[in-house]
Amino acid sequence: xxxxxIGKSVLRKEDMRFITGNGRYTDDINLRGQTYGYFVRSxxxxxxxxxxxxxxxxxxxxxxxVLTGKQVAEDELxxxxxxxxxxxxDGSEMxxxxxxxxxxxxxxxxxxxxxxxxxxxxxxxxxAAELVSVEYEELPAVVSTAAAQSxxxxxxxxxxxxxxxxxxxxxxxxxxxxxxxxxxxRYTLTNNRLIPxxxxxxxxxxxxxxxxxxxxxxxxxQNPHLARLILTAFVQLAPEHKxxxxxxxxxxxxxxxxxxxxEETALAWASMKLGVAIKWTAERSESFxxxxxxxxxxxxxxxxLDEEGNFLALRVKTTANMxxxxxTFASAVPTYLYGTLxxxxxxxxxxxxxxxxxxxxxxxxDAYRGAGRPEATFLVERIVDLAAKELxxxxxxxxxxxxxxxxxxxxxxxxxxxxxxxxxxxxxNKALEMADYAGFANRKADSEANGKxxxxxxxxxxxxxxxxxxxxxxxxGAGVGLWESGEVxxxxxxxxxxxxxxxxxxxxxxxxxxxxxxxxFGISVDDVEVVHGDTGKMDFGLGTYGSxxxxxxxxxxxxxxxxxxxxxxxxxxxxxxxxxxxxxxEDGEFRLKESNRSKTFQxxxxxxxxxxxxxxxELEPGLAEKAFYDPVNFTYPAGTHICExxxxxxxxxTEITKFTAVDDFGNIINPMIVEGQVHGGIAQGIGQAMLxxxxxxxxxxxxxxxxxxxxxxxxxxxxxxTVGLTTTVCTHNPLGAxxxxxxxxxxxxxxxxxxxxxxxxxRDISMPATPEKVWRAIQEQRA
Amino acid sequence: xxxxxxxxxxxxxxxVWNALNDPAxxxxxxxxxxxxxxxxxxxxxVVLVAKVGPVKATFKGAVTLSDVKPxxxxxxxxxxxGGVAGFAKGGAEVHLESIDDSAVTLMSYQVxxxxxxxxxxxxxxxxxxxxxKIANDFFTGFVRSLSGDPLMEVEIETLVLDKxVLDKxVLDKxVLDKxVLDKxxxxxxxxx
Numbered sequence: 001x002x003x004x005x006i007g008k009s010v011l012r013k014e015d016m017r018f019i020t021g022n023g024r025y026t027d028d029i030n031l032r033g034q035t036y037g038y039f040v041r042s043x044x045x046x047x048x049x050x051x052x053x054x055x056x057x058x059x060x061x062x063x064x065x066v067l068t069g070k071q072v073a074e075d076e077l078x079x080x081x082x083x084x085x086x087x088x089x090d091g092s093e094m095x096x097x098x099x100x101x102x103x104x105x106x107x108x109x110x111x112x113x114x115x116x117x118x119x120x121x122x123x124x125x126x127x128a129a130e131l132v133s134v135e136y137e138e139l140p141a142v143v144s145t146a147a148a149q150s151x152x153x154x155x156x157x158x159x160x161x162x163x164x165x166x167x168x169x170x171x172x173x174x175x176x177x178x179x180x181x182x183x184x185x186r187y188t189l190t191n192n193r194l195i196p197x198x199x200x201x202x203x204x205x206x207x208x209x210x211x212x213x214x215x216x217x218x219x220x221x222q223n224p225h226l227a228r229l230i231l232t233a234f235v236q237l238a239p240e241h242k243x244x245x246x247x248x249x250x251x252x253x254x255x256x257x258x259x260x261x262x263e264e265t266a267l268a269w270a271s272m273k274l275g276v277a278i279k280w281t282a283e284r285s286e287s288f289x290x291x292x293x294x295x296x297x298x299x300x301x302x303x304x305l306d307e308e309g310n311f312l313a314l315r316v317k318t319t320a321n322m323x324x325x326x327x328t329f330a331s332a333v334p335t336y337l338y339g340t341l342x343x344x345x346x347x348x349x350x351x352x353x354x355x356x357x358x359x360x361x362x363x364x365x366d367a368y369r370g371a372g373r374p375e376a377t378f379l380v381e382r383i384v385d386l387a388a389k390e391l392x393x394x395x396x397x398x399x400x401x402x403x404x405x406x407x408x409x410x411x412x413x414x415x416x417x418x419x420x421x422x423x424x425x426x427x428x429n430k431a432l433e434m435a436d437y438a439g440f441a442n443r444k445a446d447s448e449a450n451g452k453x454x455x456x457x458x459x460x461x462x463x464x465x466x467x468x469x470x471x472x473x474x475x476x477g478a479g480v481g482l483w484e485s486g487e488v489x490x491x492x493x494x495x496x497x498x499x500x501x502x503x504x505x506x507x508x509x510x511x512x513x514x515x516x517x518x519x520x521f522g523i524s525v526d527d528v529e530v531v532h533g534d535t536g537k538m539d540f541g542l543g544t545y546g547s548x549x550x551x552x553x554x555x556x557x558x559x560x561x562x563x564x565x566x567x568x569x570x571x572x573x574x575x576x577x578x579x580x581x582x583x584x585x586e587d588g589e590f591r592l593k594e595s596n597r598s599k600t601f602q603x604x605x606x607x608x609x610x611x612x613x614x615x616x617x618e619l620e621p622g623l624a625e626k627a628f629y630d631p632v633n634f635t636y637p638a639g640t641h642i643c644e645x646x647x648x649x650x651x652x653x654t655e656i657t658k659f660t661a662v663d664d665f666g667n668i669i670n671p672m673i674v675e676g677q678v679h680g681g682i683a684q685g686i687g688q689a690m691l692x693x694x695x696x697x698x699x700x701x702x703x704x705x706x707x708x709x710x711x712x713x714x715x716x717x718x719x720x721x722t723v724g725l726t727t728t729v730c731t732h733n734p735l736g737a738x739x740x741x742x743x744x745x746x747x748x749x750x751x752x753x754x755x756x757x758x759x760x761x762x763r764d765i766s767m768p769a770t771p772e773k774v775w776r777a778i779q780e781q782r783a
Numbered sequence: 784x785x786x787x788x789x790x791x792x793x794x795x796x797x798x799v800w801n802a803l804n805d806p807a808x809x810x811x812x813x814x815x816x817x818x819x820x821x822x823x824x825x826x827x828x829v830v831l832v833a834k835v836g837p838v839k840a841t842f843k844g845a846v847t848l849s850d851v852k853p854x855x856x857x858x859x860x861x862x863x864x865g866g867v868a869g870f871a872k873g874g875a876e877v878h879l880e881s882i883d884d885s886a887v888t889l890m891s892y893q894v895x896x897x898x899x900x901x902x903x904x905x906x907x908x909x910x911x912x913x914x915x916k917i918a919n920d921f922f923t924g925f926v927r928s929l930s931g932d933p934l935m936e937v938e939i940e941t942l943v944l945d946k947x948v949l950d951k952x953v954l955d956k957x958v959l960d961k962x963v964l965d966k967x968x969x970x971x972x973x974x975x
Contacts, residue, residue: 040867041867041900042900043869043870043899043900043901043903044870044899044900045899110899110900110903110904126867129866129867130866130867131866133864285901285904285905288904289904697903697907699897699899701898701899701900701903701904701907702903702904703903703904703907705901705903705904705905705907706904706905708905708908709907709908
């Protein structure tokens with residue numbers, strides 16, 4: 001019998017190839033006779049494109065072709081679509097200006113591609129790109145999120161640079177509750193713009209086969225099938241059955257590789273046009289300019305409370321920056337992934353949120369680890385903390401008082417979601433204990449004795465993962481389904497190949513899904529191979545984002561595995577000469593009840609493929625099953641993060657002395673992988689809260705365009721994390737799992753800012769709380 | 784980048800003015816300038832090689848003179864494209880004044896420069912230093928060239944002007960008098 005592996009920290013199967021340099025990323029792939037692409041990009045944030053002179057570039061050695069946005073337009077390629085239609089409060093559709101594959105007549109952000117040089121080598125392509133002469137007539141740029149609506153219009157069809165004006169919740173009831181409230185806490189905040197910076201930059205190879213007319217696109221995608229659907233149905237590049245997208249090993253995505261971008265699309269188009277394979281790997285500079293950025297909200301919020309500190313109402317007005325074009329899922333991020341989360345863990349009876357999304361002359365903004373939920377959580381957990389400070393009550397107790405209780409589930413929030421299950425107070429209590437909240441006063445006194453400031457901050461977050469179900473998402477404007485596919489192929493010798501429509505780019509699916517399936521069949525994890533990331537191999541799937549892979553993709557595999565067991569029982573019943581109802585399957589063996597007769601999983605697999613003694617009239621041979629799983633609801637992971645900081649008042653340098661995260665992710669398959677996800681998420685949260693800030697100057701030039709100016713978290717910025725778990729089991733998927741990929745990035749930023757403001761004794765310090773900002777706040781406090 | 788400075792030149796104002804309108808002298812004094820050719824009464828075509836941090840590029844662009852008030856002041860402005868390095872735009876308001884009708888001319892100038900594309904992305908922190916160095920090298924070279932002493936110690940005074948009054952017409956006598964001398968910040972040969 002093989003040891004059951006669910007719940008065990010099995011070492012990651014994929015790590016050996018990664019740490020020994022044997023991963024196979026897109027840039028590792030080289031095709032015979034391939035050429036190289038290099039993009040000419042706009043140096044202006046906003047300009048009319050005049051003539052594009054490619055003649056000098058075209059005559060350079062090695063140059064195959066120079067293709068421009070004008071040729072894209074002549075070939076009538078569709079624009080890059082946004083996959084989620086948002087309706088404004090007046091019922092009108094969001095404004096969706098054409099997002100061209102390459103700009104033909106006007107550029108709208110610095111870094112927007114205007115031409116593609118294809119040459120025999122990378123150096124030749126890059127050198128020739130220098131000689132492409134583009135005439136620009138510069139226009140005034142709209143840069144600021146807050147001021148975008150009063151700037152000059154970028155698009156005639158979007159007056160006031162407004163994409164949509166969306167609302168959710170009951171306005172009248174919320175207004176009335178705030179009007180009559182004993183106390184109202186008000187907060188104006190900015191959620192800082194971030195640049196994703198995956199370790200592996202985006203890359204692609206487009207390979208058009210003139211003989212078969214098939215186009216193969218190797219690319220760094222989190223969801224290859226979705227990319228294929230968009231390139232087929234919207235861009236109309238090639239028919240779906242002639243387009244194969246392969247996303248091999250991918251080195252981090254964080255959302256930025258969900259989207260269908262200009263570069264990969266242009267490459268695919270050029271390969272078909274020229275009949276050659278073309279490779280492009282983004283230089284780091286290009287990643288800064290042209291990967292979709294994250295966050296970038298400006299908000300005003302009001303939280304009303306009664307005399308006892310019960311939350312009465314929350315009113316929010318947010319302006320969200322979309323950048324120059326609507327990226328693939330941009331419109332959904334500040335609406336259905338943001339407004340719906342404003343209830344947090346609390347019983348706030350009235351919530352009303354308005355969101356204006358605006359266009360600016362900056363790179364497109366889309367989902368980035370957490371996608372809307374970090375913005376919602378930051379707002380809620382900051383304003384709750386401010387309310388506690390204003391009322392002079394313990395922030396933990398104010399939260400506890402307002403939490404949704406276990407008996408309240410399923411709980412319908414005023415902002416559309418129905419939480420299925422949770423125990424928020426259990427996570428809070430455990431986190432307070434692990435963080436030694438009670439002992440904080442003593443530690444603060446010790447710090448003060450050493451001339452240091454000490455603060456502690458909480459964040460009780462909730463997130464919604466595994467966006468679902470498809471029908472609801474469709475009713476809300478989604479252009480795609482949100483189910484997932486899975487196939488479990490048992491091979492004749494009893495090893496198993498698992499195919500999933502999700503994609504692993506750091507999450508460890510090759511291990512987690514292997515554990516899931518191996519445990520179901522009572523076989524070794526080493527006997528299961530997980531295959532993903534190739535539209536030519538597996539059924540259509542929706543890919544990986546929004547912490548959906550286990551709860552949706554894993555559930556599909558679970559259902560498929562159940563089907564395998566069901567068929568195995570029928571085969572076993574035949575071989576064991578019993579009734580199928582009397583066949584039990586346990587620990588890898590099919591047993592006939594009340595007998596000592598049994599068949600191993602491997603014996604049944606062999607019988608299925610070598611059906612010499614087989615119920616062939618009733619049952620097809622073979623042992624491979626598929627499932628398409630559409631969840632009935634989101635999953636709702638939640639927890640409490642507590643950050644404790646010590647600050648040197650002379651320098652403003654903030655040290656996180658302890659970071660405690662207690663999360664409820666439902667059932668867990670591999671605790672080590674889950675803990676790794678929590679660590680990574682918190683590291684990104686610390687980056688947002690203390691280090692990272694994307695800056696454009698007033699003319700739309702990216703000032704933080706390299707690692708010299710954009711500060712990513714490093715190991716010495718991070719403490720050792722104290723991580724704990726509580727568990728309530730998701731009620732509606734077969735695994736009882738919730739999702740853990742984004743929680744760290746969602747829960748941590750408000751805990752950090754709450755701790756820093758607590759230490760300094762000020763109301764607010766905006767993110768990122770750099771040493772300079774903290775030092776200035778301390779000086780102002782002292783003055 | 785904005786920079787306001789003044790310098791004393793030991794020649795009469797008319798000679799300084801003529802030099803400011805002589806493309807050959809401007810070319811010789813502008814570091815990295817490969818050509819400075821007149822294309823019209825007040826317009827020139829310029830090729831300039833500039834290095835900002837890790838980005839080195841050849842800029843080709845047009846330079847124009849405007850608000851020309853001989854022999855007192857003009858505005859010289861230009862913009863150039865540096866291929867994939869991006870673009871640079873800049874200009875200077877130059878004002879001449881004879882000191883007590885002597886053979887010494889006080890030249891005041893205010894330089895602005897901005898960049899876009901890769902130059903801004905990679906070199907934004909370095910642009911100010913690089914532009915100041917170019918301006919400094921130019922005006923130092925210009926003074927030496929006019930005075931005929933290639934080793935002359937040129938003392939350039941940096942002016943701190945109130946924000947918001949840096950536009951056209953600012954460099955008249957009244958505003959200049961309000962300038963605060965910031966000798967420590969800036970003698971000659973600024974490091975980039």
